[in-house]
Amino acid sequence: MEASREGAPGVRLAARIKGLAGSEIRERMKDLAKREIIHLGGGLPDPAFFPVEPIARACAAIFADPTAARTALQYAPSEGHPPLREWLAGYMASLGVPCTPANILITNGSQQGLDLIAKLLIDPGAPVMIELPSFIGALRAFDVMEPRYVGLSADLTATGIRERPRFAYLGPDFRNPTGTSLTLAERHALLDLSDALAMPLVEDGCYEKLRYDGEDLPSLLALDCARKGGIEQSRLLYTGTFSKTLAPSLRVGWIAAASPLIARLVLLKQAADLATSALNQMIALALADGILDSAVAQVRGVYRGRRDAMLAALADHMPAGVQWTEPEGGLYIWLTLPEGMDGGELARRALIEHGVATISGAAFYPIEARPNTLRLSFSMVPEEAAREAVRRLGLLVEDMMGVPAHG
């Protein structure tokens, strides 16, 4: 038996596990304990702004009421805690997606939503269209189902597409990893493409609420509902989450889609974990009904300041030839280094020699990798630390480019 196929002596692993790599981000997260590292790596919300008190009050209220306490500790329905499904249906309607609870499945974070959608739609070898670069967590969820990746073409047309992809996966707002967003015209072009190919779109709404400048744009699902007359006529699947607005450890996310798709996803959810924690869903509901808007307003203010500090530091410290995105929201800035430079090498040296954790861009490309890229996350670093981290990165880039340091 092949050694690489063995998980432990005598334990043969399924073929699909062979290509699965550990996440560089998760590895870097282990460094969090080390105080001296400045973390521009993982896309974590800053725990200093978690709504600790409101969560404590919500828990106390649940456990003070014996009926609520029993519900909280029992298996929830696989579809989700009914009042939260109801709330989410209203929330999606407020975003231009009129729907009912039958259009909502509550998941363990939106990551589980992506996993269940992969199981629903991907057969081994089937084409799946992705933006390049794309969110690593989505790629890992898709990888397990062994798709064949096809890059979304820059002109968003079907030119050159010979086989209809099972779906295209997109982050329309401040996407992970680049921080960039789709314009309204691009959103319409994608819906045209989806219609031309009869191809579902999987819309990742993770960062939708974290806008710092400019006007909110309608989601792809909202635009499609307007085009088609309702969610039941749409072939889009939308994933949402409370992770970046309340707290990731609640693990409460959701999928919104046409009810026949939700009914099938419920079967996959049952096979995966039976249900999301009722307690966590009840806490999420109490906060969604209460402090969600003020929590969002607070983190928006904090992250806006951090983004501005990092953009200013990049302008001050990066040598000519380095480019970066200027996101209107989200948690990420994407650096493009001069052609030929290795973002992986930069990330390694930045961590080891300069105590700055970043993520090399190559990890976000399952195909057509562009190694001269790097993702910086500004969510975890106060403004002074961001400036210092970027100063160190600038010196390192100059060193790697062979240009004399300008201090």
Ligand SMILES: Cc1ncc(COP(=O)(O)O)c(C=O)c1O
């Ligand atoms: C684009 C995107 N989608 C989904 C997720 C998963 O988030 P969660 O499972 O916590 O909802 C993340 C997490 O960082 C993300 O960046």
